Amino acid sequence: MTLKSALQDLRQTTLAAVSGLLAKLAYLGSLRRREGGYQHWGMSLVHGEESSERALKAAHIEVLSKVLRTPISDLEEDLRKSTRASEETAGAYIEGMQEQFNELLPSPDAVSARHLNAVLVALSNLEKNRKPATPSAS
Numbered sequence: 001m002t003l004k005s006a007l008q009d010l011r012q013t014t015l016a017a018v019s020g021l022l023a024k025l026a027y028l029g030s031l032r033r034r035e036g037g038y039q040h041w042g043m044s045l046v047h048g049e050e051s052s053e054r055a056l057k058a059a060h061i062e063v064l065s066k067v068l069r070t071p072i073s074d075l076e077e078d079l080r081k082s083t084r085a086s087e088e089t090a091g092a093y094i095e096g097m098q099e100q101f102n103e104l105l106p107s108p109d110a111v112s113a114r115h116l117n118a119v120l121v122a123l124s125n126l127e128k129n130r131k132p133a134t135p136s137a138s
Contacts, residue, residue, distance in 0.1 A: 029104040030103065094127060
């Protein structure tokens with residue numbers, strides 16, 4: 001049996017099962033406690049509270065960084081992938097992310113916060129202005 005670090009386990013098991021970069025960010029944000037830190041019962045049980053906490057924060061920072069480095073056109077496609085598993089429309093999904101904005105940030109960082117806000121606003125506006133696909137005339 002190969003032993004994995006908490007971060008490897010998180011990446012290869014939990015996050016691998018979440019489809020889409022934006023969905024991964026929303027998922028990690030959902031694990032944040034109001035008083036700070038993270039809570040994931042299964043990881044804490046397997047890897048211990050402290051190790052799980054470090055792994056969740058490291059993964060959250062990695063995923064946020066990837067979102068902020070990804071071109072908006074790629075994030076538009078990622079939004080489709082991220083919403084496939086949910087019952088929400090892409091617009092509602094982005095709106096939900098905006099409502100949970102503080103949880104999406106692994107630590108208070110004004111620059112990342114402004115950048116992520118700009119990304120979410122851009123995606124929201126693109127969704128609002130999306131024209132429905134029209135059948136081609138044959």
